[in-house]
Amino acid sequence: MRATSYPARLLAFLFCAALPVVNLLPGDTSFAQDKPDRPPWAQKSKPASTAGSQPVATPDDSQDGAPQRGRIRVNVNLVNVLVSALDEHNRPAPDLPRESFQLFEEGVEQKIEVFESETQLPLDLVLMIDSSLSAHKEIAFEQEAAAHFIGQVLRPGDRLAVFAVGESVTQLAGFSDNVATLQSAVHRMPSDAGTSIYDAVLLASRSLERRGEDRRRVIILVTDAGETTSTSDFDAARKGAVRSGSLLYTIVIRPVKNESGRNTAGEHALETITDTMGGAMFYPDAASELDGIFDRINRELRTQYRLGYYPTPRGPANTYRQIEVKVSGKYQVRHRKSYLTGPQ
Secondary structure (H helix, E strand, C coil), X not given: CHHHHHHHHHXXXXXXXXXXXXXXXXXXXXXXXXXXXXXXXXXXXXXXXXXXXXXXXXXXXXXXXXXXHHHHHHHHHCEEEEEEEECCCCCECCCCCHHHEEEEECCEEECCCXXXXXXXXXXEEEEEEECEHHHHHHHHHHHHHHHHHHHHHCCCCCEEEEEEECCCEEEEXXXXXXXXXXXXXXXXXXXXXXXXXHHHHHHHHHHHHCCCCCCXXXXXXEECCXXXXXXXXXXXXXXXXXXXXXXXXXXXXXXXXXXHHCCHHHHHHHHHHHHHHCCEEECCCCHHHHHHHHHHHHHHHCCCEEEEECCCCCCCCCCEEEEEEEECCCCEEECCCEEECCCC
């Protein structure tokens, strides 16, 4: 009698052991959770769930969980491209229709799945001001123009951080929407001996990369382009910038107009990084022009187009992919030129 009842008891045990696996489905309140604020599938597994050969339920195994995981995968695969279209007078061209745009990845035209003619995505901005002795002559003009820009550009939901760029890169204010605090930080700009531009671009990119994916990332760098003391090199700065998906707007305050007295190598390096990131370079003839330049940057940020697409074919994991956007008509087009694919 014992011999015949043992299999029955074993089957009953296995059946009962499997029940918690079934109850791991999201939305089922019958499962005693270790942490009630976490969904059931995220709780620690019961020892009984390892018995037998039943597969452990995951979000992909359940009907409720699959759409959630699917949305995550969609967000990872979607590539967003911010586009500035400027007319022959360098003014932003608003209200262009979707049909005016063509988008290519590695030379293959892509289907534009997301189109916003004036994106409302909030901004995360890093404002970096050269505080080296070589650039200190115009620091008062830079501070006043930057303070005015802060009051102009920030809207509800936007955040801005302030950095001083010298031999070391110093954060003077963290990401905030407090205009008075940020303006005060700009006026506390210290002076330093060197200029670490590559370090600044890399640090700003990494700071922005940690921000939310559903936000626009922008670096604004005011400098004399005299790179002297970075521990990072050009390649590290450019790769970090591409990885972050940020836009870079560079304002070069030239202490002298003659090329023989300037760091033209630094200017060319910044031109390359800025072009790759999809921003713009500005060369004011006088510091008094800064207000107008900041105003142009503000107007451009408020009239950007957002294009989104799912790459077809999708590139291999952790590779750089080239992007090109074309706009019909006589428009100058700016956008990031490449992006780094994620893991697959």
